[in-house]
Every structure is written in structure tokens, then in C-alpha cells.
Amino acid sequence: MLILSSNKSGRPFSEIWKTDIKRGESKGNGHYSGTCQYCSTHWKRAKSVSLKIHLTKCNLAPNEVRDIHSILGGHLLLVLLFIKFS
Numbered sequence: 759m760l761i762l763s764s765n766k767s768g769r770p771f772s773e774i775w776k777t778d779i780k781r782g783e784s785k786g787n788g789h790y791s792g793t794c795q796y797c798s799t800h801w802k803r804a805k806s807v808s809l810k811i812h813l814t815k816c817n818l819a820p821n822e823v824r825d826i827h828s829i830l831g832g833h834l835l836l837v838l839l840f841i842k843f844s
């Protein structure tokens with residue numbers, strides 16, 4: 759069982775910027791460009807949700823990385839569906 763860290767400070771997505779995604783230049787409004795550390799996929803405007811989803815299926819990411827993100831990704835998919843159909 760994976761125990762997710764409980765010392766979140768209300769910014770659940772910030773972790774990926776430290777480990778999995780290289781943050782690029784600021785695009786304003788709190789948006790940044792980003793690059794996947796593993797496969798070098800680049801986003802001009804990296805959204806946390808897109809990055810998370812990418813990390814669940816990135817072919818070059820270590821299995822443990824994909825596992826961690828796929829647990830959270832389940833929730834994100836629900837959120838995305840909600841946004842899409844609301």
C-alpha cells in the first residue's frame with residue numbers, strides 16, 4: 759500500500775514541479791511552460807492536470823512515478839469529466 763504524504767499545504771500539485779516536471783518560463787497568471795524530466799515532452803502552458811495525466815502514462819517515467827500519479831489521476835479524471843459535462 760502506498761501511503762500518500764499528509765503534510766500537504768493546500769497545493770497538492772506543487773510536488774510534480776520539484777521532481778517530475780522542469781519548470782520553464784512564466785507565462786503570466788501563475789502559468790509556466792514545462793518539460794517532462796523523463797521523455798522531454800514540452801508544454802507551452804503547463805497545466806497541473808495535464809502534467810499529472812501525462813505522468814500516469816509517460817513511457818519513460820519510472821514505474822513508481824506512474825503509480826503515484828495514477829492514484830491521484832483517478833480523482834483527476836473524475837474532475838475532468840465533471841468539467842467536460844457540466
Ligand SMILES: [Zn+2]
Nearest residue numbers: 794796797816
Ligand atoms: Zn514524459
